[in-house]
């Protein structure tokens with residue numbers, strides 16, 4: 085079959101070109117690797133951590149006279165007999181263990197001294213009347229926060245955790261105050277129930293606290309993602325793969341124009357080979373080249389960076405979707421070019437701009453406010469759809485969502501392909 | 514001459530690129546098994562004609578038959594009997610010579626053992642069997658030209674077009690190519706050859722058509738064309754004495770048709786320079802004159818072109 089001979093010849097040429105190989109495999113893996121090591125330097129034991137902040141807590145809380153609360157759902161809360169202990173147990177919870185190490189001090193002075201001597205970075209002093217003040221609707225319960233002035237990041241994180249807690253407490257207090265005004269102030273059983281309810285709900289989001297502070301969590305996190313480093317690196321790898329798959333699609337399709345200029349295409353037209361076979365072979369080469377690239381990158385990323393792409397029955401269609409959309413886009417944009425002298429416009433302009441627009445949704449993963457807009461913008465370009473499919477798959481969205489995105493990729497592909505083929509046929513008619 | 518003897522028959526081809534009339538009313542016939550040359554200066558329209566005859570370009574007007582197949586109606590048929598050596602080297606530089614031949618062989622429908630065997634044969638014909646596994650991009654201009662020709666030989670075409678196959682190469686490669694063109698003819702192939710080197714046309718061709726500005730301005734065998742300017746050889750001489758002294762004597766020399774002098778240079782027209790030159794030297798010696806330079810110009814296509822267009826063939 086001549087069509088395969090032509091395609092195979094192009095494949096051989098692509099994979100013989102050092103620069104093609106660098107852009108197909110080298111750069112995407114290298115960029116991902118850069119991020120991997122940049123963030124990986126912060127990782128310990130294979131996990132991803134900011135440097136842990138050493139916190140020393142002096143919990144002097146003597147408890148409220150009758151006030152007791154058990155807040156189910158808050159880690160460590162089962163043992164908390166006072167509000168102060170509740171604070172301590174939150175700080176000591178497993179979720180925060182990645183961020184802070186908590187030691188206890190017997191007195192406020194000892195805690196402050198630890199910070200002064202730089203053995204701890206933050207001292208938290210919970211006063212003796214903390215529970216009591218909380219129970220008193222008209223008093224203000226406060227925690228003393230004492231930090232090493234040269235540090236910002238670690239203490240900032242702890243402060244925001246405490247703020248969140250205190251905000252929750254303030255809300256509880258308002259409820260309690262309203263209740264106490266309206267009902268019998270002695271009815272602490274009821275107050276207890278209300279406080280518990282409130283803490284249950286207001287602190288239920290607590291598990292987000294740690295993660296929101298450290299890593300870019302994708303909107304719906306993969307169910308069994310236990311290496312947070314991957315939550316950064318996987319979308320980057322996906323983005324790089326899409327960006328460079330489009331790059332490869334365009335540069336491989338450009339070989340049609342190149343062959344025209346190198347005169348081998350006209351020569352092919354002097355052989356007894358139909359034009360449809362010649363162009364078909366060239367198009368097939370584009371698909372096959374990108375296919376080899378995408379499969380290689382998926383496997384390489386799995387092996388090198390342990391990236392979990394998702395279930396294989398979704399990875400395959402998404403990969404094929406990416407291959408189709410990247411190849412057909414390459415054929416399409418090249419069909420609009422006059423000659424390879426315009427490749428500056430093609431690679432520097434069209435591919436870079438559409439590629440960046442497509443990846444905008446990855447950059448915006450961290451900022452929920454921008455996420456919506458950026459996703460909309462990214463879907464204006466084919467790269468955006470390819471990335472959407474990848475992210476949905478990696479986030480473990482349900483199969484139907486993923487397949488719908490793949491379907492959209494095929495629609496784009498068909499449109500690009502039809503226009504590209506039509507234009508090339510015209511050109512050589 | 515029966516129609517069966519005609520390999521290529523071209524009738525009134527026209528092709529314009531916008532305003533520019535590249536080919537205007539070209540007609541000629543090429544017999545089977547001959548070497549037919551299109552001789553013309555740069556821009557004459559040779560490549561355009563070849564492109565039309567290889568179905569790469571559609572003529573605006575006119576038609577041509579190649580081995581009985583119309584370039585308009587049966588382009589595929591035409592392509593399958595045809596080998597084309599394009600003027601510009603058209604090879605994959607990042608592939609080896611063997612890989613190139615292998616690929617192009619497949620494009621001509623060869624497969625398997627037959628292909629392998631033919632590739633080896635062609636490598637030997639073009640004298641590159643020992644460089645078969647070298648990348649074409651690393652080859653010299655002459656070697657590339659030879660591979661360029663080899664590609665057109667793979668399927669043993671009945672007709673082969675060679676568009677200026679010797680441009681810009683070293684004398685050895687050129688010799689190798691000219692010899693192989695004759696060898697092809699001897700194997701029974703019909704060769705349509707274009708060149709702007711009149712020596713090549715003269716050496717190789719059974720028939721020559723001279724092309725200029727999109728038109729054929731003369732055609733025939735080398736001898737027939739030369740007769741257009743007469744059969745006389747022109748001898749230009751310079752002497753140590755006044756030209757006027759030898760003029761009357763040389764006019765009387767047997768075999769001299771005409772003598773004239775200009776700027777101290779004497780021009781003698783003769784039928785056969787081998788006979789006349791010794792006599793000219795003899796009479797000069799008798800006059801105690803020395804001949805300091807001699808320039809013999811056999812009648813050639815250069816002269817024909819000059820005669821027909823008033824311009825030199827090479828610019």
Ligand SMILES: Nc1ncnc2c1ncn2[C@@H]1O[C@H](COP(=O)(O)OP(=O)(O)OP(=O)(O)O)[C@@H](O)[C@H]1O
Pocket residue numbers: 530533534535553554555556557558559560561562600677709
């Ligand atoms: N594709 C084209 N578009 C516009 N003009 C063209 C094209 N091809 C050829 N020409 C013009 O047509 C004329 C004939 O060109 P052609 O290439 O046939 O000449 P040639 O005899 O092969 O010359 P050379 O010896 O330089 O190869 C030239 O003036 C050339 O510039």
Ligand SMILES: [Mg+2]
Pocket residue numbers: 559560561600676677
């Ligand atoms: Mg030419």
